[in-house]
Amino acid sequence: MTDIAKQLSIALDSVLDPVSGQGLFTSGRAPAPRFADGIVTVIIDVTDINADKRALVEADVNLALKAIEGVQDVRVAMTSTRTTRRIIAVGSGKGGVGKSTLSANLAVSLARRGMRVGLIDADIYGPSQPRLLGAEGRKPTATDEKKLVPVQTEYGIGMLSMGQLVKPGQAIAWRGPMAGNALGQLIDADWGETETLIVDLPPGTGDVQLTMIQKYKPAGAVIVSTPQDLALIDARRAINLLTEADVPIIGLVENMAGYQCPECGAISDPFGTGGAEAAAQELGYDFLGRIPLELGIRTASDEGIPPAASGGPGADAFNAVAGKLTDWIAR
Numbered sequence: 514m515t516d517i518a519k520q521l522s523i524a525l526d527s528v529l530d531p532v533s534g535q536g537l538f539t540s541g542r543a544p545a546p547r548f549a550d551g552i553v554t555v556i557i558d559v560t561d562i563n564a565d566k567r568a569l570v571e572a573d574v575n576l577a578l579k580a581i582e583g584v585q586d587v588r589v590a591m592t593s594t595r596t597t598r599r600i601i602a603v604g605s606g607k608g609g610v611g612k613s614t615l616s617a618n619l620a621v622s623l624a625r626r627g628m629r630v631g632l633i634d635a636d637i638y639g640p641s642q643p644r645l646l647g648a649e650g651r652k653p654t655a656t657d658e659k660k661l662v663p664v665q666t667e668y669g670i671g672m673l674s675m676g677q678l679v680k681p682g683q684a685i686a687w688r689g690p691m692a693g694n695a696l697g698q699l700i701d702a703d704w705g706e707t708e709t710l711i712v713d714l715p716p717g718t719g720d721v722q723l724t725m726i727q728k729y730k731p732a733g734a735v736i737v738s739t740p741q742d743l744a745l746i747d748a749r750r751a752i753n754l755l756t757e758a759d760v761p762i763i764g765l766v767e768n769m770a771g772y773q774c775p776e777c778g779a780i781s782d783p784f785g786t787g788g789a790e791a792a793a794q795e796l797g798y799d800f801l802g803r804i805p806l807e808l809g810i811r812t813a814s815d816e817g818i819p820p821a822a823s824g825g826p827g828a829d830a831f832n833a834v835a836g837k838l839t840d841w842i843a844r
């Protein structure tokens with residue numbers, strides 16, 4: 514590499530990729546700039562970076578490159594390689610392990626990193642995203658083509674839920690095609706510029722999962738489990754179904770590990786600890802992180818304030834998992 518080429522790449526790397534947090538050159542967003550007659554030309558892949566952040570990146574790149582001696586002008590071209598919307602499924606073997614809580618917080622955390630994210634609550638047995646995102650009672654509208662328009666939430670993400678397709682409190686006893694059609698309505702909705710859809714799946718391996726795999730193959734799946742053996746045995750079943758359909762497993766998350774007594778501060782592990790990490794290792798998948806069992810996570814969630822949005826209880830743990838998910842997406 515010539516001296517000027519090296520300087521240009523280093524300057525480019527001083528500007529951080531808003532998604533991965535790495536320098537633009539290192540993260541692969543931008544190849545080494547071209548330089549001729551005092552003019553630098555740089556091409557940046559801005560997939561998953563929103564319009565505001567794109568403008569900031571462009572301004573920073575201009576500044577960094579113009580600071581190099583001999584550079585008279587900088588030309589920045591932005592391209593987006595994304596052609597299809599990416600679906601990230603969040604699944605678990607059994608219910609009540611915190612799959613919906615994790616989905617909501619991951620979606621919020623990704624949106625805060627500048628990604629255009631939507632959230633689909635496909636849990637026909639217990640739709641809970643309208644409550645978790647403080648959007649209860651808001652109904653989606655429809656376009657002229659009869660596509661659902663997602664409900665907007667305070668957290669910068671659109672949301673659609675199975676719960677919005679039925680009357681509140683009505684037991685959902687859909688089977689096969691009905692469940693599949695409902696999922697289709699949510700996924701084929703008017704998601705606009707949304708690039709990543711987080712899908713909160715029902716627990717287990719039922720009709721919704723089958724439709725998802727057959728018709729709307731996710732780019733990858735995150736599996737949530739509590740640490741104890743029983744939940745992990747079920748989680749393995751969910752993993753098997755996905756891997757048989759060639760859906761990549763992004764990794765496992767352990768939820769409800771390590772409870773700190775609010776009185777004495779002692780840490781106890783009601784559901785054990787480390788089980789999901791050990792299972793991930795044994796199965797050869799990444800371990801994405803551990804979310805503590807905290808009363809504040811439950812209360813904030815019930816109030817419709819996802820901890821990842823407010824820096825509330827467990828926010829660091831949710832953000833750390835979202836960081837690993839972002840790395841996976843960037844790869």
Ligand SMILES: Nc1ncnc2c1ncn2[C@@H]1O[C@H](COP(=O)(O)OP(=O)(O)OP(=O)(O)O)[C@@H](O)[C@H]1O
Binds near residue numbers: 769
């Ligand atoms: N880390 C945690 N600390 C404290 N409470 C939690 C935690 N994770 C989830 N909860 C609470 O546990 C309950 C179940 O969580 P959630 O609804 O996310 O589970 P789920 O796996 O989606 O369940 P379901 O399959 O029934 O929809 C909720 O009341 C939630 O607030």
